[in-house]
Amino acid sequence: NAGVTQTPKFQVLKTGQSMTLQCAQDMNHEYMSWYRQDPGMGLRLIHYSVGAGITDQGEVPNGYNVSRSTTEDFPLRLLSAAPSQTSVYFCASRTYPDSSYNSPLHFGNGTRLTVT
């Protein structure tokens, strides 16, 4: 049972380059999300999705695009990378809607991105 898989684990980009961070889950979770983690800032929500074809913005969406064409995959796109996007990116998924109370987020192991 793989859970949430993120690729790549590490990436170095030059300013202005574009790339896609991949996220896949095999738990049949409708809810998927992207966070960035910076020192002293905690995890901050970038975008999330509650099902195929449905996406919404989180706390820090600028500079990032997402789409959700399947239940399993939720890629995050950086169209023109900036040094401020240097961070560790985590994908997380959970059951949705909740059958009773809340189900927790299940996280991947992250992508460490450096933009020079």
Add this chain to the structure above:
Amino acid sequence: EDQVTQSPEALRLQEGESSSLNCSYTVSGLRGLFWYRQDPGKGPEFLFTLYSAGEEKEKERLKATLTKKESFLHITAPKPEDSATYLCAVQTNTGNQFYFGTGTSLTVIP
């Protein structure tokens, strides 16, 4: 504004020395409070969910408690393998977003 604050930022304990980590929150309506453990280079790993004031959950040397304004993660007789960063997060009644604290970095010295 919804806010989650964790203290202390860092904690060093001798093996066997019990202590508590704090997570205080200010949210419009609490739907659930979550505790996670994060090891270096890894994603957060789920520990507990708490829903209402007075609730307690236990797992091995860890016990989480919840009041109307804060949650505590009590660590009893810690071992070096308990060294990690502990994160708390809240989900509010108003949406699908989770708000995370900045974490407590715990080091347990043999």
